[in-house]
Amino acid sequence: xxxxxxxxxxxxxxxxxxxxxxxxxxxxxxxxxxxxxxxxxxxxxxxxxxxxxxxxxxxxxxxxxxxxxxxxxxxxxxxxxxxxxxxxxxxxxxxxxxxxxxxxxxxxxxxxxxxxxxxxxxxxxxxxx
Amino acid sequence: xxxxxxxxxxxxxxxxxxxxxxxxxxxxxxxxxxxxxxxxxxxxxxxxxxxxxxxxxxxxxxxxxxxxxxxxxxxxxxxxxxxxxxxxxxxxxxxxxxxxxxxxxxxxxxxxxxxxxxxxxxxxxxxxxxxxxxxxxxxxxxxxxxxxxxxxxxxxxxxxxxxxxxxxxx
Amino acid sequence: xxxxxxxxxxxxxxxxxxxxxxxxxxxxxxxxxxxxxxxxxxxxxxxxxxxxxxxxxxxxxxxxxxxxxxxxxxxxxxxxxxxxxxxxxxxxxxxxxxxxxxxxxxxxxxxxxxxxxxxxxxxxxxxxxxxxxxxxxxxxxxxxx
Numbered sequence: 001x002x003x004x005x006x007x008x009x010x011x012x013x014x015x016x017x018x019x020x021x022x023x024x025x026x027x028x029x030x031x032x033x034x035x036x037x038x039x040x041x042x043x044x045x046x047x048x049x050x051x052x053x054x055x056x057x058x059x060x061x062x063x064x065x066x067x068x069x070x071x072x073x074x075x076x077x078x079x080x081x082x083x084x085x086x087x088x089x090x091x092x093x094x095x096x097x098x099x100x101x102x103x104x105x106x107x108x109x110x111x112x113x114x115x116x117x118x119x120x121x122x123x124x125x126x127x128x129x
Numbered sequence: 130x131x132x133x134x135x136x137x138x139x140x141x142x143x144x145x146x147x148x149x150x151x152x153x154x155x156x157x158x159x160x161x162x163x164x165x166x167x168x169x170x171x172x173x174x175x176x177x178x179x180x181x182x183x184x185x186x187x188x189x190x191x192x193x194x195x196x197x198x199x200x201x202x203x204x205x206x207x208x209x210x211x212x213x214x215x216x217x218x219x220x221x222x223x224x225x226x227x228x229x230x231x232x233x234x235x236x237x238x239x240x241x242x243x244x245x246x247x248x249x250x251x252x253x254x255x256x257x258x259x260x261x262x263x264x265x266x267x268x269x270x271x272x273x274x275x276x277x278x279x280x281x282x283x284x285x286x287x288x289x290x291x292x293x294x295x296x297x298x299x
Numbered sequence: 300x301x302x303x304x305x306x307x308x309x310x311x312x313x314x315x316x317x318x319x320x321x322x323x324x325x326x327x328x329x330x331x332x333x334x335x336x337x338x339x340x341x342x343x344x345x346x347x348x349x350x351x352x353x354x355x356x357x358x359x360x361x362x363x364x365x366x367x368x369x370x371x372x373x374x375x376x377x378x379x380x381x382x383x384x385x386x387x388x389x390x391x392x393x394x395x396x397x398x399x400x401x402x403x404x405x406x407x408x409x410x411x412x413x414x415x416x417x418x419x420x421x422x423x424x425x426x427x428x429x430x431x432x433x434x435x436x437x438x439x440x441x442x443x444x
Contacts, residue, residue, distance in 0.1 A: 010227055010228070011130060011133065012133065013227040014224060014227070015133040015134075015136065015137055017220050017223045017224055017227065018137055018140075018220065019136065019137065019140055020219075020220070020223070021216040021217065021219055021220040021223075022137075022140045022141070022144060022216070023140075024215070024216050024219060025144065025212055025213065025215075025216035026143070026144055028212040028215065028216070029209045029212035029213070032149070034149055034152070034191070034194060034195065034198070035149065035152060037191075038143060038152055038153070038156050038191070039143075041156065041183075041187065042140055042143070042156075042159070045159075045160070045163050045179075045183070048163075048167075048175070048179070049163075049166065052167060052170050052172050052175065053170065055170070055171075055172070055245075056170045056171050056172075057171075060171060061171065062171045062172070062173045062332075063171075063249070063260075063261040063262055064173070064259055064260050064261065064262075064330075064331060064332070065252065065253060065259040065260075065261065066259075076249050076261070077170075077171040077172070078245035078246075079245060079248055079249065079261040079262050079265055080244055080245045080248065080265065081172075082172050082174055082175050082262045083262055083265045083266045083270060083273075085172070085175050086174060086175055086178055086262070086266060086336065087266075087273060087274070087277045089175070089178050089179055089182055089183070090178070090182065090277055090280075090281060090336050090427070091277060091280050091281075093182050093183075093186055093187055093190075094280055094281050094283075094284035094285075094430075095284070096187055096190065096191075097190050097284055097288055097434050098284050098287055098288060100190055100191065100193075100194040100438075101287075101288045101291045101292050101437070101438075102291070103194060103198060104194055104197045104198060104292065104438070104441060105291055105292070107197065107198040113198050173332040174332045174333070174334065174337075176332075177324075177332050177333065177337045178336055178337050178340075181337055181340040181341055181344070182336075182340055185340060185344050186340055186343070186344070186431055189344075189347060189435065190434065190435075190438065193435070193438035193439065194438065196442060197438070197441055197442055255408075255409070255412065256409060256412035256413070256416070257409050257412075257413070258329045258412070258413070258416065259329065259330050260328060260329055260330060260331065260332070260333075260334075262332075262334075263328050263329055263333070263334050263416065263420075264329075264412075264416065266334065267334075267415070267416040267419045267420060268395060268412055268415065268416055271382075271393045271415075271419065272393060274378075274419070274423065275378055275379065275382070275393070278374060278375050278378055278422065278423055278426050278427075279375060281426055281427060281430050282371060282372060282374075282375050282426055282430065284430065284434075285371050285426075285429070285430035285433050285434060286371065288433070288434050288437050289368070289433055289437055291437075292437040292438065292440075292441050293437050293440070294440055294441065
């Protein structure tokens, strides 16, 4: 019974860690660049979950003030992580767009988007000089 | 909890898919599920942003990049045991670290008591704005939002510098 | 191309409604979920939808490239300008309390906060919309020679 309560209390964090490790695995193991960027996005969204989970209060409500204007006894969710994550989401999409532009240029220059083929081509060019 | 398990399954699908178009569509489904999870966690502003940005703009940009490059992934060349060991080892260490965290959803954890409660208490007196997230974003922490707009601006001009074609007139 | 007709009719209905919804999200950001970022992305999505259905050249006649490139830094300038205006009316950088009357009583400080948040969110909307449209134009324009 104690173990079930422990699992229910920490399930959010474990799924977050699973997503983080899956994102890390995609970034490290796959050599296709677009898949690497998608894996980076998965890593970033798992970090958003990590920030938002402690901010939720059971029995609370979204942080928009009702008629009691913050002095009554309505429990609101913590607004501070929401602000930080809002900034992080938009910065994440800006990074993704820039990474995709770089992938398009690499494809035009080397004809491939696999990392090991690009590295092999660069090594061959270095040895040929 | 069901939503979180669905998230994990979609991520496993993304890892194993070889056709990049399938990867992009699964990524869009992942963003939508993440927005639903955020709604359940009472983060409505963040859910709206994640849904529009993650499932909208990200998918459009990825499809645009796929159109300009290739659509399938090549055969894996090196064996993937070492990255798998690294990922699982990191995960085990992190799970060991979360065992001591406060349980989910209690109101007097250190996260929810100091600055967060201060913002909720002072918000209506300082600025008569009911949406606390907007008032914190634009007024209490306005400097961070200025930095964020500058980051978007920088990304925009960098992409214009990388990808824009200048048409020769005449 | 019979599928084309369905897409065009649906788009003609959806795009004005989407832009209206984006404006609603922006201006009601004080009272419900919303604000500059969400509204900027929604309006950019409406323009991208138009470009997908009718082609990039038709979209560039409606939202030309020079306008997009002009609007990208304009939002950052509006935001920084509000900050400097805060210094000129006697406070610190990005201090909204003295924006309308200075030196402010408590009610005038709240009035200043409302104006400050409103202008800052407009700056965010302009930059986010223009940047998303500019990125889409850059990606779409790279394909053909």
